[in-house]
Amino acid sequence: MRPGTGRRAERLAPYVLVAPAVLIIVVLRLWPLLLGVNFSFTGDGALNGTAVGLDNYRDLLDDPLFRTALRNVGLLVLLLPVAVAIPGLLATFIYLRVPGHRLFRSVYFFPAVLSPVIVGAIFNLLLAYDGPLNAVLGGAGIGPVDWLGNPNVAIFAVVGVHVWATFGMALVVFLAGFATLDAALVDAARVDGASLRQTIWHVIVPGLSRTIQFVFVTTMIGLLTSMFGLLYIMTSGGPEGSTYLPEYYIWIQQGQMNRPALASAASTALFVIMLVVGLLQIGLLRRAGRED
Amino acid sequence: MSRVRLGRWLIAAPMTILAAATIYPLLFTANVAMKTRREYILDRFSLASTLHWENLTTAWNSAGMARYILNSLIVVTCSVVLLLLIGSMAGFALGRVRFRGSSALFLVCLAALFIPFQVIMVPLARIMADGGLIDTYPGLILAYVAQFLPFTVFLMTSYYRAVPAEIIDAARIDGNTLYGVYRRIMLPIGTPALLSVGILNALFCWNDVLISLLMMPSADHRTLMVGVTSLRGQYSDDIPTFAAGVLIAAVPVLVTYLFLQRQIADGVTAGATKG
Amino acid sequence: MKQRALWSAVLVAALALAGCGSAADSGSSSGGSAGKLVVWDWKSGDASAASYIEKAKADFAKRHPGVTVEFVAQPFEQYYTLLGAAIQSGKGPDVMLFNGGGQIRDRVDALLPLDQYVDEDKQRLAGWDAFTKDGKVYAAPVTLQGHPIYYNKALYQRAGLNPDRPATSWSEFVANCAAITKATGAKCFAQGNKEGIGIQFFMSGLGSGILSPREYDDWVAGKRDWNSPGVKRIFALWKEVNDKGLNNDGANSTAMFNDAFAVFQSSKAAHVIGLMSDIGHWKDFAEFLEAGNVGVMTSPVVNAGTTPSLPYDGGIGYAVAKWTKDPKVAAELVRSLTSAEALKAFHADAGAIASDTTIDVSSAGPAVATIVSEIKDGKPALHVALSSKTVDLMGRLSQQLLSGSITVDKAVEQLAATDQAG
Numbered sequence: 002m003r004p005g006t007g008r009r010a011e012r013l014a015p016y017v018l019v020a021p022a023v024l025i026i027v028v029l030r031l032w033p034l035l036l037g038v039n040f041s042f043t044g045d046g047a048l049n050g051t052a053v054g055l056d057n058y059r060d061l062l063d064d065p066l067f068r069t070a071l072r073n074v075g076l077l078v079l080l081l082p083v084a085v086a087i088p089g090l091l092a093t094f095i096y097l098r099v100p101g102h103r104l105f106r107s108v109y110f111f112p113a114v115l116s117p118v119i120v121g122a123i124f125n126l127l128l129a130y131d132g133p134l135n136a137v138l139g140g141a142g143i144g145p146v147d148w149l150g151n152p153n154v155a156i157f158a159v160v161g162v163h164v165w166a167t168f169g170m171a172l173v174v175f176l177a178g179f180a181t182l183d184a185a186l187v188d189a190a191r192v193d194g195a196s197l198r199q200t201i202w203h204v205i206v207p208g209l210s211r212t213i214q215f216v217f218v219t220t221m222i223g224l225l226t227s228m229f230g231l232l233y234i235m236t237s238g239g240p241e242g243s244t245y246l247p248e249y250y251i252w253i254q255q256g257q258m259n260r261p262a263l264a265s266a267a268s269t270a271l272f273v274i275m276l277v278v279g280l281l282q283i284g285l286l287r288r289a290g291r292e293d
Numbered sequence: 294m295s296r297v298r299l300g301r302w303l304i305a306a307p308m309t310i311l312a313a314a315t316i317y318p319l320l321f322t323a324n325v326a327m328k329t330r331r332e333y334i335l336d337r338f339s340l341a342s343t344l345h346w347e348n349l350t351t352a353w354n355s356a357g358m359a360r361y362i363l364n365s366l367i368v369v370t371c372s373v374v375l376l377l378l379i380g381s382m383a384g385f386a387l388g389r390v391r392f393r394g395s396s397a398l399f400l401v402c403l404a405a406l407f408i409p410f411q412v413i414m415v416p417l418a419r420i421m422a423d424g425g426l427i428d429t430y431p432g433l434i435l436a437y438v439a440q441f442l443p444f445t446v447f448l449m450t451s452y453y454r455a456v457p458a459e460i461i462d463a464a465r466i467d468g469n470t471l472y473g474v475y476r477r478i479m480l481p482i483g484t485p486a487l488l489s490v491g492i493l494n495a496l497f498c499w500n501d502v503l504i505s506l507l508m509m510p511s512a513d514h515r516t517l518m519v520g521v522t523s524l525r526g527q528y529s530d531d532i533p534t535f536a537a538g539v540l541i542a543a544v545p546v547l548v549t550y551l552f553l554q555r556q557i558a559d560g561v562t563a564g565a566t567k568g
Numbered sequence: 569m570k571q572r573a574l575w576s577a578v579l580v581a582a583l584a585l586a587g588c589g590s591a592a593d594s595g596s597s598s599g600g601s602a603g604k605l606v607v608w609d610w611k612s613g614d615a616s617a618a619s620y621i622e623k624a625k626a627d628f629a630k631r632h633p634g635v636t637v638e639f640v641a642q643p644f645e646q647y648y649t650l651l652g653a654a655i656q657s658g659k660g661p662d663v664m665l666f667n668g669g670g671q672i673r674d675r676v677d678a679l680l681p682l683d684q685y686v687d688e689d690k691q692r693l694a695g696w697d698a699f700t701k702d703g704k705v706y707a708a709p710v711t712l713q714g715h716p717i718y719y720n721k722a723l724y725q726r727a728g729l730n731p732d733r734p735a736t737s738w739s740e741f742v743a744n745c746a747a748i749t750k751a752t753g754a755k756c757f758a759q760g761n762k763e764g765i766g767i768q769f770f771m772s773g774l775g776s777g778i779l780s781p782r783e784y785d786d787w788v789a790g791k792r793d794w795n796s797p798g799v800k801r802i803f804a805l806w807k808e809v810n811d812k813g814l815n816n817d818g819a820n821s822t823a824m825f826n827d828a829f830a831v832f833q834s835s836k837a838a839h840v841i842g843l844m845s846d847i848g849h850w851k852d853f854a855e856f857l858e859a860g861n862v863g864v865m866t867s868p869v870v871n872a873g874t875t876p877s878l879p880y881d882g883g884i885g886y887a888v889a890k891w892t893k894d895p896k897v898a899a900e901l902v903r904s905l906t907s908a909e910a911l912k913a914f915h916a917d918a919g920a921i922a923s924d925t926t927i928d929v930s931s932a933g934p935a936v937a938t939i940v941s942e943i944k945d946g947k948p949a950l951h952v953a954l955s956s957k958t959v960d961l962m963g964r965l966s967q968q969l970l971s972g973s974i975t976v977d978k979a980v981e982q983l984a985a986t987d988q989a990g
Contacts, residue, residue, distance in 0.1 A: 007470075014471035015392040022383035022446050023398055029417060029439035030405040036416035049677070091308065100305045104312060106554050111315045113496065114546045115322065116518075116539050118525065122532065123318050126337050129827075130818025133338070149762065150821030152971070169315070170493055174448065176557050177489035181455035197300065211451040218406070219444065226409050233645060237763040240820045240967045251411045256649035258956050259674040261415070261656055268412035275407040283403075331855065334830045355615050415653050422659065502643065506650055510606075512640045519643070523613045527644040528825045528847040 034272070041265035049262075057266035067267065070245040071274075073156055077224045077246075078278060080160060084220050088168040089213065092175030093205055097187075106176070110169035117166065117230025124162045125149070125235055149236055152243035159235050159244055163228050170223075171216050178212030214286045218279050225275055247271040319543075326537040333533050345533070352538035356520035357513075365517040366545075368430060369498045372437040376445045376494050377487050379438070384449020385479045389461060390471065399450065406443035410503065418507050426508075433508045433516075437498045445490050452486035453479065488557045492550055499546055517542050604636045605892075605901055608651065609665035611884070611918075613641030620914040628904035632897055651675070662892040663901055666707050668698025668882040670956035679706045680888040685899035693906060693923040695882025697948060707885035708906045709923035710914065711845040714880025715773040715949060716939055718853055719863040720754070723838045727751035734865040738777070741868040745814060748838045756814035758837035760828025761970065762821055764963020769824070770806055771962075772879040772949035773841035777867030778802050779950075781875055788953045794984035798871065803976045805870065807969045820967050824848075833857065844921045845883050850935035851919030859933035866942065878942035879949035882923065958987045 044053040061067045091109065095102040112120060127134050128148035135145040148158045182205065190200045206213065229248050236244040238253070247267055255264035325333060326348050327341035353359065386392070387399045417436070418427070426432030456479075464478045480487075505516045521538040524531070611617045625637060640661065642650055648671065654660025655678040666672040672679070681704040690696065695709035721731035727748040735741035745756035759766050776784060779798045786792070793799065810819055816831050829848045832840035833856040842848040853862045866876040886905045888898040904910065911922035915929065921936070925943055929936045951959060962983060968974040 011471060012392075015386040015390045015395070018382040018386035018390075018471070018475065019395075019398055021379045022442055023401060025379070025435075025439050025442055026402055026405045029420065029435065030408055030413065030443070031401070033413035033416035033420060034408050036419075037412040037414075040415070041412075046674075046677075091311075094304050094308060099301050099308060101309060101312075105308055107551055108312045108315050110550050110554070111319050111547070114500075114543045114550070115318055116500065116521070116542075118522075119322055119536060119539050120318060123321055125823070125827075128821075130821055147818050147821050150818050150971075152967075152973075165314070170496070173489040173492060173554070173557065176554075177452065177485040178455075180485040181452065211455050215448055215451045218447070222406065239762060239764060239964065241971065241973070242964045248409070248411075251409070252649065253960070255411065255652055256646070257671075257960070259648070259652060261652050265412055268409045271409050272407055272412060275409075276404060279403075279407055334826070334856070335834055351615075355613070415656050418653060419657050422657070503646060503649075506642065506646060507653065510640065512638065522643040523610075523641055525643065526614055527610055530826050530847050530852075 037265055038269050040262060041269050043262050045260040045262045053262075057263050058270070060263060061266055061270060066242050066245050067247075067250055069242055070247045070250045073244070073246050074225060074274060076156065077160065078221065081217065081221055081224070084160075084164045084168075084224065085171070085213065085216050087164065088171035089175055089209075089216070090201075091168070092172050092179065093201060095172075095176065096179045096182075109172055112166040113169040115166070118234055120162065120166045121231045121234030124158075128158055150240050152239075152241045155236050155240055156244045159228070159231055160224070162235065163224065163231055166231075167223060167227075171220060174216055174219075175209070175212060178209050178215075181212075182208040210286065210289075214283055217282050217286060221279060221282070222275060225271065247274075322536045322540055325533055326540050328533045330531050330533055348533050348537040349541065352521075352524060352534050352541060355534070356517075356524050356538050357515075358517060358520055358538070358541060360513060361515055361517040361520045362545075364430075364514065365499060368433050368437070368516060369495055371430075371434045372441075372498050373491050373495050375434065375438050376441055377491055380442060380445030380449050380490065381480065381483055381487060382475065383446045384453050384483075385475050387446070388450040388453035389456065389458075389479070402443050402446045402450075406447055410440070414503075414507065421508060428509055428511050428514055430514075433505060436504050436508050437501070440501075440504060441494050441497055445494060448490045449483065449486060452483060456482060485557050488553050492553050492557075495549060496546055499542075603634060604638065605663060605898055606661040607637060607639045607663040607665075607886075607901070608642055608647075608654075608661040609639065609886075610642055610644040610647050611665065612639040614918070616918040617914065619917055620910050623913045624901075624905045624907065624910040627907045627910060628901050631900060631904070635897055637901060658891055660889055660891070662898045663886055663888055663905075665710075665884055666699070666887050667884055668695065668707075668709070668713070669952040670954070670959065672699055672707055672885075672887065673701045674956060676701050676704075676706050678890055680890050680892070680895055680899075681706060682708065682888060682899055682902065685896070686903065689903065689906060692908070692926065694925050694943065695880070695885070695923045698882035698952060699885045699887070707882075707887035708902050709882035709885040710906055710911065711883035711920040712880050712923055712943070713846075713883030714844045714878055714921075714939075714946065715769050715841050716844060716864045716878060716942075717773055717839055717867065718832065718842045718850075718935070719839045719865060720832070720835055720837075720857055721861040721863045722857065723748050723752050723754050723835060724863070731861075731863060734863060735868045738868045738870040742814075745838065752835075752838075754835060755816045755831075755837040756839060757809065757816070758828045758831035758840040759810070759815035759819040760822040760824035760831075761819045761963075761967060762823045762827075763825070764960070764966060765824040766819060766828070767806060767962055767966030768951040768959065769841040770809075771802055772951050774805070774867045774870065775802060775950040776879060776947065777870045777874050777876045778805070780871070780873055784947060784950070787950055788948045790953070792953075792984075792987060794980040794987065800976055800980055801871065803966075803969060803979055806966060807976065810970050820970050829853075844880060844939055846918070846920060849919060850933060850939065854933055854935065859935070862933070862935045864935045864938040878939065878946035880921075880943065880946045881948050881952045883920070885923075954987065958983060961986050 041057055042052055042054060044051050095106050126132055130145060130147055130150065139145060146154060149155050186204050186208065187200060190204045225246065226248055228246060229252060232238060232244060232246065232249045238245045238249050247270065251264045251267045254260045254267060324341055327344045329345055332342065383402065387395055421427050421432050421436065426435060460478060461474055464474045469477060500518050502518050502522050505519050509515050521542050524535045524538045612621050621639060628637060651660065651664065655675065683705050686705065686708050689708060693709055695712045696705055699705055699707035699709060719734055724731040728751065729744055729747060735744050748754055749756065761767065778801050779787065783796065783798050809815060816822065816837055822828050825847065829840065829842065829852065831837045833853060835857070850862055866878060869876060886902045888895060888902060892898045906923065908924055911924045912927050914920055915922040915927055921939060925940065929940050965974060965979040965982060969976065969979060
């Protein structure tokens, strides 16, 4: 091979490496997205196929249920740090080899392999008004809580179950992230007499900043797009519509109300929200990473 | 020293409780799968009085599992291999190589991560139908690859960005082309990430119902979880049979994970000593 | 090493190509060809529906031996989403199952009117109204669905009440409940309103004892006065029943399917407003309480001047898609799916009140006999007349009524607005 062609091949190499990925994403994600967004500007029912401008988006904003769904999105974003910190801490302890770390590593993933339907059914029973959890609380003198029947409590119950059911996945990502961490730094910190908290804060968190960023973004996506199974089984969006999330709203409009265009508008809105929140997170976390 | 010990046990105690809480649902499901429908309705928590193994056969037969399990294995294996290959190539290029347009291309991949499936569901089905890919295995595989590729590229990019640049520079000085660096350095060094993203992708594809339903309209082309989901019926009144189905479907994923998590952890130590 | 990258690119391309190739010969199930009909439902996968499907297939094969039929069972929760996607792209099954009421009426644009094909069956089968819009029939009913009030005769006996003479007035009914609770600890009603379904059952189950016959008929015909004293009484009674402790605890967090039914099945409540077909019905309850202990009653008279009747409609039925290649053959398949032989099998195995009321049900126990005898005087259920949107809103408001965060007046005001808009 002549050096000239070699150099050209080298210059083209990165493009060749990304080409399959970009091609698939553009053809099978972005192109259909464009069509889907386009569809959200058309009408439903009798207006099927005709352009209605922003009418669907106006309908969305007028719908108190969609506003509840948006409020719940805000709540989920606020709860996000907790949902990230739990698997992060657990992975750290496993990495630091607490007694039993091998066992923990194995079993923490278990809930993730069960269907949300089964997980939801189990927690329906545990959290029932006359269920075991309230029996335990009653024994401690705390009155029964209607976990899934009280509109102020239900959303926390469902999110709690979701986090519990999925933290194993984030754990696996964290464990892989530790592979890039310089173990010598951790050892040095411990030799220097740094406390566990100092070690985590000054060595592990900066060392894992990219993994943390990734887990933040994907956990948010998980919270906003894969809770349908649990919502369907545990609350059906209730009580009083208090556990509506955009995802559930989309399902209702598409399947039950036969308003596919409105559902398209709602999913477009969800896309924009996730994109904005996700990019903000990445920006914030990157800046925080640099400051360290 | 003893203080440190004590601290470790103080952490281990709640972690053990959590471990019990994560095993419980599996045991609960196993217990329910051994009950009759009547027993389940009268008392959901009690231990199965006799073990009704026939629930497993009922689930196996009425969910058509013998046929679907093979479909699922083929589709999931192909999807995951393609995802890892395409994802790690892109992740390496976007994370560790400087080239024009790289940040724009990364943004394209990242943006795709945020697309809710519902908005592209119908257009995607139509594109696939136009390409003659509906109701074919390559079509479903392609749909899975497209669905989980943004996630895979993002993870691999993040992972490779954390790899020290010196390692690559050293390999370049040794005369490797970029492809050589990818194959000889990045693939092995990426093992922990590839394994973890591999197991997650396998789990996602294995458990998916909606994409499979959409891409595979024929009854005999369906995948395992579709069959299991059908066991529920409209009113999910036969929970024991459904639980048996869920249990059978969970076994391959569980076994794979238990096998792979060692490798991921070994990767952790390997990486740690290297650094 | 360049080869490797190239190889992978080639692989992807090859995969796509192989896809195109194999797609050509794999008979796609969406939009059947001339010699093939594709049926979508959520029933045909159930073991209990096996003999029904077999009988229907046999009946159809006799008349159209050259046409193959493929049944595709979809999971119920994604059924209408998938159907919506199929309708949107104009490629879908030839024949499909529908729930009566809003679900089919919202989608008639994609369906074929069946009147000319099913004329002969109009007399034999009941429940057509739930599949009719603007005077045209879009599906043939397979089952009837309705809301009888079931009661536990054993509990009546233990409370010293005559199990064969259930209350006919509301005050007597409440007094009976008090006696039962005192003697056995069982609640009056098993109630599950987690999905917001409890109110639908309650409204339809007791509606004929609350609204005058005229107001009832007007309601079903679409002339609804949400502010009438009768309608308000429905919602006030809904709240009152819960406030007085007649329901099991935590009604808002109890799922109708299947936790509320389990409460009744385990004798923890004396009554439940249940269903006629599929689940939460005579067959289900007889399995736990013995067939002889399952009583069926019509609504007690809540307001004077009412004549309680059994509320029922067409339950599920098969429809034909507009895009099917040969509408006549598809309609014939629908007729086979509602043939007497097939429906007899469905009744016996799946536990349903079939739309064919000439089927002999005497072997299924006394409760069924009572229900079938009431079909003649039965009327459409109140909630089935409402749009999906109104029903959905009503579910949420009913939960608010139970938790006390809304008044009856405010609730009917919102319902009136939605009902008129829809």
